Amino acid sequence: MVQTARVSAVVWTAAGSLLAWLWLLLGQGFFWRTDVRLPRRRDPDVWPPVCVVVPARDEAAVLPAALPSLLGQDYPGRAEVFLVDDGSTDGTGELARGLARRHGGLPLTVASPGEPPAGWTGKLWAVRHGMALARARDPEYLLLTDADIAHAPDSLRALVSAAGSGGFDVVSQMARLRVESAWERLVVPAFVYFFAQLYPFRWIGRRGTRTAAAAGGCVLLRADAAARARIPDAIRHAVIDDVALARAVKGTGGRVWLGLAERVDSVRPYPRLHDLWRMVSRSAYAQLRHNPVVLAGTVAGLALVYLVPPAALAVGVAAGSTAAAVAGGLTWLIMAGTYVPMLRHYGQPWWLAPLLPFTAFLYLLMTVDSAVQHYRGRGAAWKGRTYARPEALPDEG
Incomplete structure (x- = not known):
C-alpha cells in the first residue's frame, strides 16, 4: 500500500x-528556437559616429585575440576605441597600446579611472570613465564590449545598421562562447539555453512587453538613450549589469533587441569545471x-x-x-x-x-x-574584488 x-x-x-x-x-x-538573429537592416545614407568602450581588468591573456578585431572594424563612419584599464596588474594597458601600434586601424585611447568608489562595481566604474571620454567625441552610438570578445570585420556596421533600421536604442548579441573542452561542451550551450528560457529573445524585442535583457559582451547603445536612462550611474552596483542596463533603457521608453550572434565570439577559455562554476x-x-x-x-x-x-x-x-x-x-x-x-x-x-x-x-x-x-559575506567575488551585499551599500544622498 x-x-x-x-x-x-x-x-x-x-x-x-x-x-x-x-x-x-x-x-x-x-525560447528554444535559435533563429533570432540580427533583424533585416538597411544601410544609412550617412553613417553615425560611434565610440567603442572596452572595460578591461587583467586581460593580457585574451586581448591579443580580441582587440585587433575591434581596431580592424570596416566601418564607413567615424569610430574610435576607448580601452579602460581597470587596475590591471598584468600589463593590460601597455599591451593594448602595443597591439594598436602593431595592427593600426581605428584610433585607440587607453585610460585608467583608478579604484572604484563604494557602491560601484569595477566594470561599471570603468564603463563610466570610458563613456565620459567618449562623450567629448559626441557619438550617436556607444558599443560596450568586453575585452575577451572578438568581432568580425563588419560587426560594428551590422549593429549600427540594425539599430537604425529597427529604431532600437539597444542592439545586443549573445556572443558565441568557447566550446572546446569537455566541460565547456556540457555546460556552455546550456548556459545560453537557460538564459533564453529566463529572457525569451522574441519577447525582448517586442513593443509593449516588460521583458528586458542584454548580453554584456556586445551592447550597442544609443547615446541619448544612455543619458535618458542615466547609464551607468543608475545601475552602478549591478553585478548582472547587462540585464540591468536593458531594464533601465526599456524602463525609460527605449526599445531593446537581443539575439544570438553568428560572428561575435568570446575567446575566453573555461577548460575546467571550476572555471565555469x-x-x-x-x-x-x-x-x-x-x-x-x-x-x-x-x-x-x-x-x-x-x-x-x-x-x-x-x-x-x-x-x-x-x-x-x-x-x-x-x-x-x-x-x-x-x-x-x-x-x-x-x-x-x-x-x-x-x-x-x-x-x-x-x-x-x-x-x-x-x-x-x-x-558568508563574500558577495560577488571576481578578479580580486569582492562586492558588498546590496543592503550594505551606502544610500544615495
Missing part, C-alpha cells in the same frame, strides 16, 4: 513536470535578487522541470508503473528536443541533449553555492 502511494505520487509529480514542459514548449516565447555562481544569487524565498522556489522549479522526468522514468521502470515511465520518458524527450537547436548552434552532437538534467543539476548546485557565498 505504501509503495503504491509512493508510485502514485511519482506519477502525479511527473504529470506536473509534463504540464510545465508543455507550457515551456509553447508558451515561453519559443565561478562564472555562474558569482552572479546566480544576484539574479534571484538575494531572496531566499525565490532561491527555494528556483531550486524546487529546477528539480520539478529537469530532475523529475528521468527520476520518474527510472521509478516507473523499476516499479512496473507504465504511467510513471511514460510521463517521465515523454517529458524527458520534450526537454531534450528543445535543447537540440542550441546544441546545433554550438556545433555539438545531438546526443548531448539527454544529458541536460545532469547539467541542470550542476546549475542547481552552482546557484545554491552562490547563495552560500553571499551569506
Whole structure:
C-alpha cells in the first residue's frame, strides 16, 4: 500500500513536470528556437559616429585575440576605441597600446579611472570613465564590449545598421562562447539555453512587453538613450549589469533587441569545471535578487522541470508503473528536443541533449553555492574584488 502511494505520487509529480514542459514548449516565447538573429537592416545614407568602450581588468591573456578585431572594424563612419584599464596588474594597458601600434586601424585611447568608489562595481566604474571620454567625441552610438570578445570585420556596421533600421536604442548579441573542452561542451550551450528560457529573445524585442535583457559582451547603445536612462550611474552596483542596463533603457521608453550572434565570439577559455562554476555562481544569487524565498522556489522549479522526468522514468521502470515511465520518458524527450537547436548552434552532437538534467543539476548546485557565498559575506567575488551585499551599500544622498 505504501509503495503504491509512493508510485502514485511519482506519477502525479511527473504529470506536473509534463504540464510545465508543455507550457515551456509553447508558451515561453519559443525560447528554444535559435533563429533570432540580427533583424533585416538597411544601410544609412550617412553613417553615425560611434565610440567603442572596452572595460578591461587583467586581460593580457585574451586581448591579443580580441582587440585587433575591434581596431580592424570596416566601418564607413567615424569610430574610435576607448580601452579602460581597470587596475590591471598584468600589463593590460601597455599591451593594448602595443597591439594598436602593431595592427593600426581605428584610433585607440587607453585610460585608467583608478579604484572604484563604494557602491560601484569595477566594470561599471570603468564603463563610466570610458563613456565620459567618449562623450567629448559626441557619438550617436556607444558599443560596450568586453575585452575577451572578438568581432568580425563588419560587426560594428551590422549593429549600427540594425539599430537604425529597427529604431532600437539597444542592439545586443549573445556572443558565441568557447566550446572546446569537455566541460565547456556540457555546460556552455546550456548556459545560453537557460538564459533564453529566463529572457525569451522574441519577447525582448517586442513593443509593449516588460521583458528586458542584454548580453554584456556586445551592447550597442544609443547615446541619448544612455543619458535618458542615466547609464551607468543608475545601475552602478549591478553585478548582472547587462540585464540591468536593458531594464533601465526599456524602463525609460527605449526599445531593446537581443539575439544570438553568428560572428561575435568570446575567446575566453573555461577548460575546467571550476572555471565555469565561478562564472555562474558569482552572479546566480544576484539574479534571484538575494531572496531566499525565490532561491527555494528556483531550486524546487529546477528539480520539478529537469530532475523529475528521468527520476520518474527510472521509478516507473523499476516499479512496473507504465504511467510513471511514460510521463517521465515523454517529458524527458520534450526537454531534450528543445535543447537540440542550441546544441546545433554550438556545433555539438545531438546526443548531448539527454544529458541536460545532469547539467541542470550542476546549475542547481552552482546557484545554491552562490547563495552560500553571499551569506558568508563574500558577495560577488571576481578578479580580486569582492562586492558588498546590496543592503550594505551606502544610500544615495
